[in-house]
Amino acid sequence: METIILQLAVNGILLGGLYALISIGLTLIFGIIDVVNFAHGEFLMLSMYFCYWMWALFGVSPYFSLLLSILIFFFIGRIVQKLLIWPIIEEPMLNQIFTTLGLSLILMNGALLFWKADSRAIRMPGLAQSAEILNLRFSYPRVIAFIIALTIIALLFTFLKKTRMGRAIRALAQDRRASMLVGINVDYHYQVAFGIGLACTAAAGALLIPIYNVSPTTGQLFCLIAFVIVVMGGFGYLQGSLIAGIIIGLVESYSGFFLSIHLKEAVYFMIFVLVLLIKPSGIMGGKER
């Protein structure tokens, strides 16, 4: 029994790292640009498709496609920010919400139109194995995903804290107008921030494809998880998303074993309502950003 409990903890934490990466992309965009990207899940789905096709057509490993995917989605992010978000940045929140929702509809149904509703998966023989340490099984793709996800998150934190551009981006998150006054190029830095947000998601997509199937609605499912994590972590707080991501991973792992794999959404719901009732501002809410 003890082994099972520990094994579930391992599974949960490994999964949680990936969830954290997805949510951090979302919360970064929100925290800095003050826009909720409702198309976030769709970008995850597209990245998964990209890596799938790279593998299916050219036999490229998803871990190599990961790098390409990060680059491509960084630029897609810049374009989306430049063409769709920037022109309405000063307008009421409603316009921004419905713009990203429209984008989500287009992307999801575009995927449906081109690739149909079939669910697709990568089957790589080398990846099906797992290591055993102290009676605990560590599946390779999950371990790799966890390590890469945490590395990316660490890099992101360092970038935001230590570099000049990172500091400029954090300044923008505090006050757009004041940042403009001290000479920060708002347009450009917003593009970079959006690009990084999508790049995180794209990386998560590449790491997910060896583990999960992809279909046009995959994005919605992960988007839901990301939303729950972002709300739980405190809107716009990166550390909060990291902690909440791991918590949700653990919850999913345990509830899947002790209750039923189908009830995991119901458990999210319970957590979600509890968070709303007890501390709606989230784990990190109210602290300094």
Place this chain on the structure above:
Amino acid sequence: MKFIIKRKNSILSYRNIFYLLALITLILSPIFSQSSFYGDILFTVFLFAGMSAAWNLVGGFTGQISLGHTVFFGVGAYTSTLLYLHFGWSPWINLIGGGLVATIFGVILGYPCFKLKSHFFALTSIAFGQIMYFISLFWRELTNGANGLIIPFNPGFSNIIFDSKIPYTYLALSFMLIILFVSYLIRKSKFGSYLIAIKEDQDAAESVGVNSSQYKLYIFMVSTFFTGIGGVLYARYIMYIDPASVFNIGISIQLGIISILGGLGMVLGPLFGAIIIIPLDILLRGWFGQTFAGLNYMIYGALLIIMIRKAPQGIVGWLKEKYQPYFESLLRVSNTQELYDDIKIKTKEFVLINQYGKKGDVLLEVNKINKRFGGLRAVKDVSFYIKQGEIVGLIGPNGAGKTTLFNVITGFYQPESGIIKFMDKKITGLRPPYKVCDRSIVRTFQLVKSFNQMTVLENVMVGAFHKINSYTIAEQFAKKIIRFVGLEKSTYLLAKNLTLCDKKRVELARSLATNPRLLLLDEIMSGLNPTELNEFTTLLRKISNQGITLFIVEHVMKPVMTLSDRIIVLNYGEKIAEGPPKEVSENEKVIKAYLG
């Protein structure tokens, strides 16, 4: 001008004739709905127009974007169907029952969310919808999972199941008309006025006594109730429900799109929107079918993005804008006396009722207030008092902590220590700010906060509603105050079209309309030209003569020195001087603070 007054009184104006014809067309339209295709379209148009109107109450009027209305739709549908199948309850009872259960879900979502930023609400509501989908899918014992629930075909009035489409269509039509009527009533009431004020500027609304989280929750309950009933009607019409069709984010988005296309916050907007969107949706689905599955939603998405960018005001908004200039030329009131001819109800004279004590009694007492932001002590141990009927000026260089002190007094900030007493009652840390207004203290803002999409009259009425519940009396009272501040010529203009000076007058009038004892004015004279300054000085003197105590933060020295009975000087968060204007202006510390 005469035209306006006439238009209001005459039943047979063009506008009313148009409405009447439209209503007759609507009522007659279902008669031809025997054909199933036409009947389908008509039923769906009415149902979705109704539900979108319910969405519009929250999204359009109040500015809270709900992306989870499918929850209430689905909960209504499931509640009524389950009660009908398991207990044989009549669907007529379930209409209300479904609505009520949906309202309960609405409270669960709305109560915690409305205390937070509105982004939060949009995101939370969308997640709520997704989760309900999964729950209904996997709670098989209750919902029969993905197989859904089938309502047996058993025609009869008591079952709300009919052979023909006509009764259904009439049912949906009445549903829609009821919601549109309710929307209209709300729009023309204190409640609606508050909702729009919240959308325009929540801080300003709170400052004149609007309990924003409470009103947001109320309107959300109304909205979810009707959406739940919509779900019941849908279930009776389709006679089959499953998780994918009723807990579908597409429905939430569609309700939003309909309102946006028709005109957000406009009573009739959803009807116009539904007349265009629903047939289009049904046709697109028919054309593209299975081979191009998804294409119709792509068009939807593109339409949404383009519309938001190019025509955010919607159809009704566009019509209004097109004809507004014509009306505005009429609305620029030329003979003000005429405007006030229609005041029939006697409103209370503009003086303080149950004045507190005599002139000279201490009204506001501030004792050793401290407020810090991180390491910065913005206000340090500041104490002072204000007497009934006084005009007190608060001056000091930039960053002296004047606005912070204001925010502490009016409940926008919480002080670390110290006591504030108003009329001998403690008001320290009284939050949220509307509670401060309940004690008859009202403030204006440094950066002017008029409700820009409302007319001057509507702006001032928001204030008047603090003490008055009736719409007509509030309107009369607001007009009186508008005349008092000298804005009567702009009564019917939108606040966004006014000059800075007039916007400030609007804000002042709005605050006065709450009938305050103490008025806190935050740099109300900055940015005015010398003529306007003179007018404002006279106006403030006039207000003071009505018995209202004034506390003024000001940068512009001349008027504040001539107006004030007493001056308090702040520097680096500390009070450095206090006394009559002349004495203060000769104080060495003050001269040093200003000139360095």
